[in-house]
Amino acid sequence: MQYLSCRLKALPLIALSLLFLVPAMAFQTANASTVSNGDFQSQSFSKVVDWYDYVRQYAANNNLPQPNATEHAYIYTNYVNVGGFQLFYAGLVNATHNGTFVTIPIQTFFEHFKTVGGKDAITASSFISLVSFNESNADPYPNSPDKTDTVYASFSLGVNLTTITGHKLPGYVATSQITPLTQVDSQHYTWGLKYTNLNAIWWKINPDPFIPTADLVTPRGFAQYNELSFNYALAIDPTSKTATLTTSYTLGRMTDLYILSPTPAIHLNAAGTYNLTGYQISNQNIYQFLQSRQMKLSIVLGNKAILAGTVSDKDDSGASVDNSNSTDVTHTAVNTDASDGDKIFRADFGVKSKYQLYNYTADSSENTASPYSVNVRTVNVNAWAGNHAFWFQNRFMGFLPLFVANVDPGLIQQAKAGLIDFTVSDYLYIISYPTWGGYKIVHDPDYTAFYTPASNVGLLTAIFLAVAVAAGVGGLFAFLFRKRRAAGIAVSGVGPTGPSPTQDPTPSGPTIPGR
Structure with missing residues (x-):
């Protein structure tokens, strides 16, 4: 078993094993590594980079507005390039x-x-966001969040809750621990990223397909999850011509929940209910509270494919799955194919239609799990993508084109010269865990690519990132939330149909309260 290097500039090697055991706030710009075009020609690499360094440099080189020098975004990056298949x-x-x-x-x-x-x-x-929800009596999509439900998007936006509540609440920085990229053998790789004591605000949203809304003025709650982990296992099989990535999500137990609205605010934990001065007002604990409110948990995810030709997304029955409808895919898979039937990608939920729930009240060691049925459906893209609750993710991930362009600006031109017409397919989907109660959940769906084995061509991987940028789908949220359309790459004599990778790197978002 071989551990691949995770090189961090200006850090002694002895510190590498300790770096990700300290709070994530310890990262500084000088600690970040760099990614260059040459890295993509290797079989693999693993680095932590400050994405904003690339944004600032590219903006400076192209006379574009630069993000503030105090802005940072530390990204754990892994790259695998084996036998004609590349993953970043x-x-x-x-x-x-x-x-x-x-x-x-x-x-x-x-x-x-x-x-x-x-x-x-x-x-x-x-992976886009955690979502908690309480269902209505007349629900068109049982066990899944929709416009008739009470829905809370769960993530932090740096709002000063001490100012809002008049009481000191926990901070927003979780401890982040990296599982190193490990080469198990020539065709198997593993890695992961774990957040410990993740704090997140509950923002009330309405995923209405026609008028999606969010209340970003009044935080409804503030929750602490003892863990949120992502573990990945990549298996490349040249015989079957498949590359399968199994993604294991661990949604840790909720340890604390502050209900901030309606007032007066309360604080719940495993021992009971308290006011914000610390006085216990009830014996009802956090798990009893969540169960009595019938709160359920979901995660929002997205997938996109780009191909020189027509692409379709269908479940195993052949039913179309696009960005404007809702389809139950709990016991099936979403297959992305070319118009001639050539297989591209498969997101398989049927093989893992159960998740594991660890009831902390019954077993505080969390060694005993019970299986429950998961619910998976594709959702209307505008209902979720059009919601301004996700403006921070949209703003940040929109910088990806500048990151890629700064690594090697020439790749954009090479991509333009090599590929002209693309069809872009996309869909969003929600995995829901109807039985929750605030307890730990583990679930691991499979994602399979169908590829032709070939010799390693590292430069091609860097070009494919540039292609994604030039096609106007480089940023994660811009990438995921763009409606299905034909996207062209500008070449000599051909008019552009996608935005330029040198677009303004600082799209605006709504004013955040409490700042």
Whole structure:
């Protein structure tokens, strides 16, 4: 078993094993490593970079507005390039918002390969947000959040809750611990990113397909999860011509919950209910509270594919899954294929239709798990993508084109010269865990790419990232939330149909209260 290097500039080697055991706030710009075009020609690399360094440099070189020098975004990046299949992973360790460090668990992985039919394909899959919800009596989509439910998006935006509540509440920075990229053998790799004591605000949203709304003025709650972990296992099989990434999500137990609205605010934990001065007002604990309110938990994810040709997304029955409808895919998979039937990508939920729930009240050691049925459905893109609650993720991940362009600006031109017409397919989906009660959940769906084995071509991977940028789908949220459309890459004599990678790197977001 071989551990791949995670090189961090200006840090002694002895510190590497300790770096990710300290709070994420310890990261500084001088600690970040760098990624260059040459890295993509290697079989693999693993680095932590400050994404904003690339944004600032690219903006300076192209006379664009630069982010404030105090803004940072530390990204854990992993890259695998084996036998004609390439994967690039990025996980947000932490970032700054208005000079304050916050932890928002954004995860994405890109894949590039030639399909079995010989077509160049690019895919991207991403974790977007935790969502808690309480269902209405007349629910069109049972056990899944929709516009008839009471829905809370759960992440931090750096709001000063002490100012709002008049009481000191926990901070926003979780402890982040990296599981190193490990080469198990020539065709198997593992890695992970774990957030410990993740604090997040509950923002009330309405995922209405026509008028999506969010109340970003009044935080409804503030929760602490003892863990949120993402563990990845990549298996590349040249015989079956598949590359399968198993993603294991661990949604840790909620240890504390502050209900901030309606007032008066209360604080719940495993011992009971308290006011914000610390006086116990009830014996009802956090788990009894969540169960009595019938709160359920979901995660929002997205997938996108780019191919030189027509692409479709369908479940195993052949039913179309696009960005404007809702389809139950709990016991099936979403298959992304070319128009001639050439397989591209498969997100399989049927093989893992159960999740494991660890009831802390029954077993405080959390060694005993019970299986429960998961619920998975594709959702209307505008209902979620159009919601301004996610403006921070949108703003931050929109910097990806500048990151790639700064690594090697020439790659953009090479991409333009090599590929002209693309069709972009995309869908969002929600995995729901109806039985929750605030307890720990573990679930692990599979994602499979169908590729043609070939010799390693590292430069092609860097080009495929540039292609994604030039196609106007580089940023994670811009990438995931763009409606299905034909996207062109500007070349000599061909008019551009996608935005330029040199667009303004600082899209605006709504004013955040309490700042």
